[in-house]
Amino acid sequence: MKYRQLKPFPSDFLWGASTSAYQVEGAWNEGGKGPSVIDARTHYPEGTTDFTVASDHYHRYREDVALFAKLGFKTYRFSIAWTRIIPDGDGEINQEGIEFYHNLINEILKHNIVPIVTMYHFDLPQALQQQGGWYNRKTVDAFIRYANVLFEEYGEKVNYWLTINEQNLMILQGEALGTLDPHLATQADKKKNLYQQNHHMMVAQAAVMCDLHSKFPQSKIGPAPNIAVIYPASSKPEDILAAFNYNAIRNWLYLDMAARGEYNSLAWQYMVEKGYAPEILPGDVDILKSGKPDFIAFNYYTTQAVEASRGDGQDEVIRGGNKLLKSGEEGVHRGAANPYLPRTEFGTEIDPVGFRNTLREIWDRYHLPLLITENGLGAFDKLNDQGEIDDSYRIDYLQRHIEQMQLAITDGVEVFGYTPWSALDLISTHQGCSKRYGFIYVNRDEFDLKDLRRIPKKSAAWYSDVIKKNGI
Ligand code: BG6
Helix, strand or coil, X not given: CCCCCCCCCCCCCEXXXXXXXXXXXXXXXXXXXXXXXXXXXXXXXXXXXXXXXXXXXXXXXXXXXXXXXXXXXXXXXXXXXXXXXCXXXXXXXXXXXHHHHHHHHHHHHHCCCEXXXXXXXXXXXXXXXXXXXXXXXXXXXXXXXXXXXXXXXXXXXXXXXXXXXXXXXXXXXXXXXXXXCCCCCCHHXXXXXXXXHHHHHHHHHHHHHXXXXXXXXXXXXXXXXXXXXXXXXXXXXXXXXXXXHHHHHHHHHHHHHHHHCCCCHHHHHHHHHHCCCCCCCCCHHHHHHHCCCCCEEEECCCCEEXXXXXXXXXXXXXXXXXXXXXXXXXXXXXXXXXXXXXXXXXXXXXXXXXXXXXXXHHHHHHCCCEEXXXXXXXXXXXXXXXXXXXXXXXXXXXXXXXXXXXXXXXXXXXXXXXXXXXXXXXXCCCCCCCCECCCEEXXXXXXXXXXXXXXXXXXXXXXXXXXXXXXX
């Protein structure tokens, strides 16, 4: 649909940016913090740093928040490290960790920035992981207790909460995100284990949504999966069927449960057929039904095209540049490259129109207000001789996505905030610190920490202007 005039962004639209604790804080063993699964990791892709220092935000958060304020951020989305609050996941509470986040939140509020808190962003306490992680039902109780500690401590100051970051990718890409149990013998055992973890996360999420609502009825909470519409690679009916399959497995399984408290029927049949269906305890259905999100947050980077499974043993072969997204599954779908889309330096397809498609689709399904918690471009940014970073490619990427967001708003979609990845440079999940996403450059290399100086990039000035003009 083309419009003669676009609707403006709402006047209280939350413009800002995002980070996560383990990717930005550093201070991995300071302040009483316990080890997380990230700290327990011993192998990194060749040539990439670990997460011990990251961007040293733990020590420099005041300077960082002041910079965000200077750029005009209305909001800042960050995560709390579970292991700073409860070092072993379900034991004693660590007062120093509690204080750290009080200080951070106070600093954010002092600058009139709205805090949006993710409770769990990939960094499960290692002590829980050693007892089976999310496969063990104990982790559900540990998460509920942890979330309630957060509500009691910060509930008066924080109005927007996100439960679990990218739960769907933790299940679909368990190997890259550390949820896959390598000791299990077969692929089927691994997947069955992952879908049981998924069920436990769903129950935990629903329970804490209820808890927040009973303690702070004015506060708002939502899930934060990574959602992207799946395209059929052609108009061949079998390809369209494959796109329905993968949409259900990748996207709607997670949002149907979060928003409606029920398993998506197609995704459920898939799990039954494959032997991955989780065990559901008596009482789970009631908990799942009772948890109601106030909004849907989601991360959006790119879409994916799929074709029909060929059943030739090759569906699971990774093809295309984006190694995490282009594999398929026997009898379900096969990943396909999308010839219409350009790619980033890291091979990720760039699809701003897909952003509008995704926004429309989620709105149509759930009619809940939407918050975009991540969107961004990873690149090898370089400091030039003038000591500046000209990241015009990032401006181009973000501008195109913001345009599509405004078109979606004009389509009738309710969107109330946008926090692209990332507020400042941080460590990528699996590609080191040279894959930069930030508006603010952090002066360090993979193995040379240099002075960790903060230098706003060209995109920072541009984004600041976008915020000032409310997206015009
Ligand atoms: C999202 C995650 O998947 O994408 C972030 O929530 C992550 O933690 C971001 O950093 C970018 O991905 P990557 O792998 O390039 O760091």
